[in-house]
C-alpha cells in the first residue's frame with residue numbers, strides 16, 4: 573500500500589492542442605515546489621500523481637502544493653492494486669482514524685471507474701464497501717445526503733486509489749503558461765496582491781521597485797525584498813529590479829508644479845518600468861491601483877499614468893475595495909509584512925493639494941519642463957537586479 577498525492581487540475585484551461593503543454597508545465601511547477609524532496613511526479617489521464625512523499629513530509633508538501641497555480645484540488649490517497657481485497661483493506665484502514673475518533677459517524681462511499689474493465693460497477697463497489705465498513709466499525713452509519721466522512725475509490729488504468737479528503741488548490745493556471753509581465757511593487761498592501769492575481773493567470777512575474785535614498789531607508793528596501801519573496805512562494809522565481817529614484821523625484825519636486833508631483837512621479841515610474849520590461853521580455857505592466865483609492869488613482873489620474881507608456885497596464889485590483897484587498901493580502905500571507913511602518917517614496921513626497929482631475933495635455937507640458945531622458949538613463953544604468961526565490 574503506497575501513499576500518493578492525487579492532484580486534479582482545472583480541465584477547462586487544458587482543452588485542445590495546448591493541453592500537453594499545460595500538463596507538462598504543471599508537472600514542472602509541482603517538481604519545483606517540492607524540489608528538495610525525492611518526489612516522483614507522473615501524469616495519467618487528466619490527473620497528476622505525486623509518489624514518494626513520506627508521512628512526515630506530508631504537511632509540508634501539501635502546504636507547498638496548495639500554492640502551485642493550476643491545481644484544482646489535492647487528495648492524499650492510498651494507492652493499491654486493482655483488486656477488490658486490496659481496495660477493501662485500503663478503505664477500511666483509511667476510515668480507521670475517523671472511526672476511532674468519533675463515537676458516532678455517518679459516511680458515504682463514492683466510486684469512479686475510468687477503467688471500465690474492472691469487474692465491479694461503481695454502484696457495486698460502493699455498496700460492497702459500505703457493507704465492509706459497517707461490519708468493521710459498528711459506530712458508523714450510512715448517510716447518503718450529508719455524510720460526515722466521504723470515502724472515494726477511483727479505479728484508473730494502472731492502480732486504484734482510495735481517499736477521504738479533497739483539499740482545494742490555488743486554482744488558476746501554471747505560471748509560465750501565459751507570458752511574462754512586470755509588477756511595480758511598492759512596500760504597500762496592494763501591489764503584492766496584484767502580482768499574485770496576475771501570476772495566478774499563468775503569467776511569469778518580474779518586479780521593479782523605486783527607492784529614494786536617503787529619504788527612504790534600507791529597511792524599506794528590505795521590506796520590498798521580503799514582500800517579493802512572499803509573492804514568489806506562488807509565482808516562482810522573480811527578477812527584482814531596484815531603481816534609484818531620488819534624483820528624478822527631487823527634480824520633479826524642484827521644477828514641476830507642486831500639485832502635479834505625484835502624477836508626474838507615477839508617469840516616470842511607468843516609463844522606466846516599461847523600458848526595463850521591454851529589455852527583459854515582459855509584455856505588460858502590473859500595478860496595485862484601484863479606482864478612486866487616492867488622488868493619483870482617480871480615472872483622470874489613471875488616464876494620465878497610462879498615457880506615459882504604450883504597453884498594456886494590468887490593474888487587477890481596479891474594482892476592489894480596500895477591505896477586500898486586505899482580506900486577500902491576509903489570505904496570501906503578505907499583509908503583516910506590508911503594514912510594517914517603513915516609509916515609501918510616494919509617502920515621503922506627497923503634495924499637500926494634489927490634482928485629482930489632471931489633464932493629459934497639461935501633464936505632458938509639465939513633464940516637458942525638464943529633460944528627464946538623461947536621468948532616466950542614469951537610473952536604469954544604476955539599477956540593481958536581484959533574483960528572488
Ligand code: ATP
Nearest residue numbers: 756757758760761762763780781782859860861918
Ligand atoms: P500599494 O499598497 O501597492 O503601495 P497604494 O495604494 O499605496 O498601493 P500608490 O502608492 O499610489 O498606491 O501606488 C500605486 C501603485 O504604483 C502601486 O500599487 C504600485 O504598483 C506602484 N508603486 C507605487 N510606489 C512604487 C514604488 N516605490 N516602486 C514601484 N512601484 C510603486
Ligand code: MG
Nearest residue numbers: 758760916918
Ligand atoms: Mg504605496
